[in-house]
Amino acid sequence: MANKYIIDSNVFIQGKNFHYHFSFCEGFWDWVHEGFDKGMVYSIGKVRAELLAGKKGDEARKWAEGMPDGFFLEDVGDAAVMKQYAHCMAWAAGDKHYQPAALTRFAEAKRADAFLLAYARAHGHIVVTQELSQPDKRKEVPIPDAALKIGNIKTMTIYELLQAHAQPTFVFKP
Known part of the structure; x- marks a missing residue:
């Protein structure tokens, strides 16, 4: 069975602002959509809400609004997720x-x-985030470190996911 991935909002926000800006890297956004079409790449409702909180005209907001049903998985309405959310809050x-x-804040x-x-944790997906493990950090809770402490959760960066599931696509434009 193929891994399934859920993508953190920071991947989309940083992507549209920097590495995968819509003006020169539409291929990234197409790749996300293709990963969804193949049943492997998703996000969750809370990420959608964070993206929709962007200003009108924000490209990540427009992209999120245009994603098909099912890309942003139900979180709050899923009993298994809420059980694990209670576990996260207890931690x-x-x-x-x-x-x-x-x-x-967490x-x-x-x-x-x-x-x-x-x-x-509820469904066995891997969390894809731009956050890196910083075990000594105390002023914020990095997702990879929380995942280790909570247990039974894998994380990876978008770059690791791209290495595993993307082909080279850059072509120079004169």
Whole structure:
């Protein structure tokens, strides 16, 4: 069975602002869509909400609005996800490493991070994020470190996912 991936909003936001800007790298966005068509690449409702919170005219917002039904997987309405979300919140409430403000931010219901981890733990998907492990960090909770502490959750960067599932596509334009 092929792995399934759920993508964090920072991949889309940083992508449209920098590496995969719509003006020169539409191929990335097509690749995401193709990954969805192949039943491997998704995101979740909380990520969609974060993208839709962008300004009108924002390209990532327009892209999210145009994605087909099923790309943004149900999170809050999924009992298995909510059970794992409770597990994530219990971990956050008891963690002594991170500063209280970092854990409070992690636990905000409007933020996607804990829901991504809960979805991945409930359904076995791999979380794709731009965040890197920083075990000594205390002022914020990096997704890869939370995944390790919560347990039974794999994470990877978008670059690792592209290495595994993308072909070279850059062609020079004179």
